[in-house]
Amino acid sequence: MTAETRTFIAPSDIVGIEYECGHCRARHLVPVERFDRVLYQCPNCREGLATATDASHTKRGDDSALHQFVDALKEIQNLSVKVRLELSGGLA
Numbered sequence: 001m002t003a004e005t006r007t008f009i010a011p012s013d014i015v016g017i018e019y020e021c022g023h024c025r026a027r028h029l030v031p032v033e034r035f036d037r038v039l040y041q042c043p044n045c046r047e048g049l050a051t052a053t054d055a056s057h058t059k060r061g062d063d064s065a066l067h068q069f070v071d072a073l074k075e076i077q078n079l080s081v082k083v084r085l086e087l088s089g090g091l092a
């Protein structure tokens with residue numbers, strides 16, 4: 001017999017966004033419900049974190065995707081249909 005374990009999470013299981021600084025490895029956790037701005041600079045070492053979208057919006061930065069992701073996550077958490085996200089086997 002072969003057993004397979006699959007791991008799912010519900011959108012509501014996602015409660016925080018954690019940044020990890022590529023320079024000092026400090027981690028900064030922001031609750032999803034309080035996510036209103038992107039961290040552009042590491043509070044610990046002052047190295048850059050997320051990149052910014054330029055003023056003319058010709059080059060999208062990390063901030064654009066982060067805002068879109070959090071906005072979509074909040075919307076999906078309140079849908080009438082219940083969905084779950086499957087995690088890759090390497091994370092189980």
Ligand SMILES: [Zn+2]
Pocket residue numbers: 021022023024025026042043044045046047
């Ligand atoms: Zn840092």
